[in-house]
Amino acid sequence: MRIKKNITLSLFAVTFLSCFTTITSQNKTAVEPPKIIQDTVKIGKLSVPPLESDSIFTDNGLKLKPYKKNAHASYYADKFTGRKTANGSRFDNNKYTAAHKKLPFGTRIKVTNEANGKFVIVKITDRGPFVKTRELDLSKRAFMEITKSKGAGAMKVTIERIIE
Known part of the structure; x- marks a missing residue:
């Protein structure tokens, strides 16, 4: 001993x-x-919002609500840069924005590529896509950040709403 x-x-x-x-x-x-x-790390009291059964808390404090899995996402063509979006703002392919058919303008969503697990947070600023099989149109910057192959034009994603 x-x-x-x-x-x-x-x-x-x-x-x-x-x-x-x-x-x-x-x-x-x-x-x-x-x-x-x-x-x-700051020491202090942590304020934790009340739990909801269908929401998820992440490490960085985001409160996520699952919206859709296996959604088909694509990205805007360059010709749309500078045009007005449905909410009245000017579209910029270098910002983190998206178009969705039903989600309210200003909604922030977490879009995760199911092939590689990369994700991006975007804001809904437009309506579309106007193709029945697609759920979401991302800005080119957001799409290229999470895509597996830079030559791809579409991918399967998981969409989660950020509850504020």
Whole structure:
């Protein structure tokens, strides 16, 4: 029992001392203590909203409500850049926006590519797509960020509403 304690203490001492680095300059030796990195986590009370049975809380605090799985998503063509959207704003293919047939304007959704698990959060600003098999039109930037192949024009996604 004593031998185990002595070995443990010896290993601790060796590990602790190996954390220090020796700096040599002009034949002088100085011991520099390890750098202390301050924790950036704020300490305080956490306010947790009441749980709903059909919602999911994520690590970053988003409250998600499942909307649709295996939805077919595509992206806007470049010719739509600068045109007015259904909510009155100008469309920009470099922003994180989307078009949906039914979701209210301003709704934020999390769109996850089912093939690789990548996701993006976009805001609904337009109506469409006007193809029966498609559920969602993403801006080109949002689509390219989550796609598996840059040459693809459509993908299967999971859509989750962000509850605010």
